[in-house]
Amino acid sequence: DAKTTQPPSMxxxxxxxxxxxxxxxxISGNEYVYWxxxxxxxxxxxxxxxxxxxxTNEMASLIITEDRKSSTLxxxxxxxxxxxVYYCIVRVQGGSEKLVFGKGTKLTVNP
Amino acid sequence: GAVVSxxxxxxxxxxxxxxxxxxRSLDFQATTxxxxxxxxxxxxxxxxxxxxxxxxxxxxxxxxDKFLINHASLTLSTLTVTSAHPEDSSFxxxxxxxxxxxxxxxxxxxxxxxx
Numbered sequence: 675d676a677k678t679t680q681p682p683s684m685x686x687x688x689x690x691x692x693x694x695x696x697x698x699x700x701i702s703g704n705e706y707v708y709w710x711x712x713x714x715x716x717x718x719x720x721x722x723x724x725x726x727x728x729x730t731n732e733m734a735s736l737i738i739t740e741d742r743k744s745s746t747l748x749x750x751x752x753x754x755x756x757x758x759v760y761y762c763i764v765r766v767q768g769g770s771e772k773l774v775f776g777k778g779t780k781l782t783v784n785p
Numbered sequence: 786g787a788v789v790s791x792x793x794x795x796x797x798x799x800x801x802x803x804x805x806x807x808x809r810s811l812d813f814q815a816t817t818x819x820x821x822x823x824x825x826x827x828x829x830x831x832x833x834x835x836x837x838x839x840x841x842x843x844x845x846x847x848x849x850d851k852f853l854i855n856h857a858s859l860t861l862s863t864l865t866v867t868s869a870h871p872e873d874s875s876f877x878x879x880x881x882x883x884x885x886x887x888x889x890x891x892x893x894x895x896x897x898x899x900x
Contacts, residue, residue, distance in 0.1 A: 708888075717789075717878045717891030718829065761828075771882045772819055773889060775829040 678762045683780040686756075692749040694779050696762030699743040705766050707738060708773070709747045711758040718761065718775075721747065752783045788812060789881055791892035798869055798899055806864045806895045808835075808879030814859035815881035819889070820852075823876040835862040835879075869899040 679697040686692040698707065709721040722729055722736045724745070729736045735748040749756055761778040792807045808818055816837045821829040833854055834842040841854035853865040866873055880891040 712829075715876070715894070715896075717880070717894050719891065720888040723888070771817055771889070772831055772834055773880070774831060777828050
């Protein structure tokens with residue numbers, strides 16, 4: 675699976691959009707981009723995933739660049755409860771189901 | 786609500802004893818479950834893949850005789866830390882894919898402290 679690079683930390687004001695970048699320049703054509711988050715001392719939570727089209731669900735939006743070498747997770751109106759470590763993971767769909775976690779981005783939402 | 790549970794949520798044991806952690810999928814069947822370990826301020830590290838009806842697959846560097854995994858049924862996997870030592874103190878988390886491999890559901894984690 676392709677390697678991802680994320681900033682170690684970010685801050686965001688409550689109520690504002692949080693834009694979390696992820697670089698995956700070695701992604702191959704059959705690899706999907708997944709986002710999970712982990713709130714302190716809890717198990718990770720699935721957020722969203724995509725292949726090449728932008729995706730939106732009730733939690734977030736995922737914007738993938740046309741060349742697929744990077745993506746951005748957008749939390750449109752961040753709340754204090756969104757403070758967590760966000761992990762961007764790239765893997766082949768239908769391959770091994772295991773997820774390999776990098777270091778992620780620690781997002782702190784400030785009041 | 787939670788779709789994957791773990792028990793216990795916290796456990797303290799003495800060095801040299803064994804500890805069993807259970808992971809259950811609550812309303813779906815999981816032929817595969819995953820076990821992770823997380824040390825403070827670090828990311829999750831995959832330990833092994835638990836396979837219903839067959840042996841677990843361990844990641845490189847994980848001692849299979851120390852971390853015994855049993856996938857007893859389609860809704861239950863157990864991780865037993867044998868002869869635990871203080872360096873085994875960690876946060877253990879399990880996960881299971883649901884519906885498809887698109888997303889995985891994680892348990893709430895088990896905090897193990899070995900004294």
